[in-house]
Amino acid sequence: xxxxxxxxxxxxxxxxxxxxxxxxxxxxxxxxxxxxxxxxxxxxxxxxxxxxxxxxxxxxxxxxxxxxxxxxxxxxxxxxxxxxxxxxxxxxxxxxxxxxxxxxxxxxxxxxxxxxxxxxxxxxxxxxxxxxxxxxxxxxxxxxxxxxxxxxxxxxxxxxxxxxxxxxxxxxx
Amino acid sequence: xxxxxxxxxxxxxxxxxxxxxxxxxxxxxxxxxxxxxxxxxxxxxxxxxxxxxxxxxxxxxxxxxxxxxxxxxxxxxxxxxxxxxxxxxxxxxxxxxxxx
Numbered sequence: 174x175x176x177x178x179x180x181x182x183x184x185x186x187x188x189x190x191x192x193x194x195x196x197x198x199x200x201x202x203x204x205x206x207x208x209x210x211x212x213x214x215x216x217x218x219x220x221x222x223x224x225x226x227x228x229x230x231x232x233x234x235x236x237x238x239x240x241x242x243x244x245x246x247x248x249x250x251x252x253x254x255x256x257x258x259x260x261x262x263x264x265x266x267x268x269x270x271x272x273x274x275x276x277x278x279x280x281x282x283x284x285x286x287x288x289x290x291x292x293x294x295x296x297x298x299x300x301x302x303x304x305x306x307x308x309x310x311x312x313x314x315x316x317x318x319x320x321x322x323x324x325x326x327x328x329x330x331x332x333x334x335x336x337x338x339x340x341x342x343x344x345x346x
Numbered sequence: 347x348x349x350x351x352x353x354x355x356x357x358x359x360x361x362x363x364x365x366x367x368x369x370x371x372x373x374x375x376x377x378x379x380x381x382x383x384x385x386x387x388x389x390x391x392x393x394x395x396x397x398x399x400x401x402x403x404x405x406x407x408x409x410x411x412x413x414x415x416x417x418x419x420x421x422x423x424x425x426x427x428x429x430x431x432x433x434x435x436x437x438x439x440x441x442x443x444x445x446x
Binding site: 175177178181185188189192193195196201204205208211212215218219221222223224226227230231234235238239242243246247249250252266269270272273274276277280281284285292295296297298299300301302305306310311314315319322326329330332333334336337338339340341343 | 347348349350351352353354355356358359360361362363364365366367369370371373375376378379380382383386389390393394396397398399400401402405406408409410412413414415416417418419420421423424425426427428430431436
């Protein structure tokens with residue numbers, strides 16, 4: 174096994190396990206902390222894909238800003254634990270688990286079915302991968318080719334700010 | 347060398363984990379975090395294809411998805427706070443006005 178594969182497998186195991194723990198913990202604070210661990214593992218995976226900029230943004234924006242906001246709301250609302258999953262499992266839950274498993278099998282089959290096709294040519298990363306993940310390259314592409322979507326993002330964020338304030342403020346009498 | 351299949355299957359597993367969370371949990375904030383997990387697994391697919399094809403457009407998409415996720419987090423948590431203020435609960439079984 175190459176060292177790259179070992180690093181990938183460790184990060185993948187951390188990511189999957191923290192995801193499963195996140196959806197099974199009854200306490201929302203534990204769930205949020207496991208989600209942060211999942212984001213850290215994803216940032217590591219981005220590093221293995223030579224996407225430094227995305228990895229840093231993942232830590233700063235997701236694990237930093239968004240999860241702090243989520244934790245803040247959880248503690249603000251002072252939620253108690255949900256009842257354990259086992260007691261609230263109904264027929265509908267088993268049905269949804271079955272549907273999710275079928276969807277997983279479907280996706281994996283589609284990926285495997287393509288062997289011999291385009292995916293088979295992607296055995297290793299492109300030689301350009303080292304170049305395109307840097308802040309310099311991302312910045313130059315973002316502000317030349319994709320400058321209109323970038324500007325539209327600012328309008329989206331403005332709308333989100335206004336919407337969040339309107340939703341969360343106390344009603345006028 | 348790690349073939350791209352590994353990244354795609356990891357992404358699929360994480361996405362389905364998020365789907366199971368959305369379908370089985372009843373706490374609105376946890377459902378919300380599961381949606382974040384699903385968005386992140388799609389981001390992983392984008393970055394993997396970006397690296398294996400040598401094309402930076404995938405990473406641009408990830409950037410914009412993160413902006414959308416931040417907006418979604420702000421508005422979604424505001425809705426949760428408004429919900430809690432009106433009904434004193436975030437259990438979605440108790441909030442069923444729009445449910446058929």
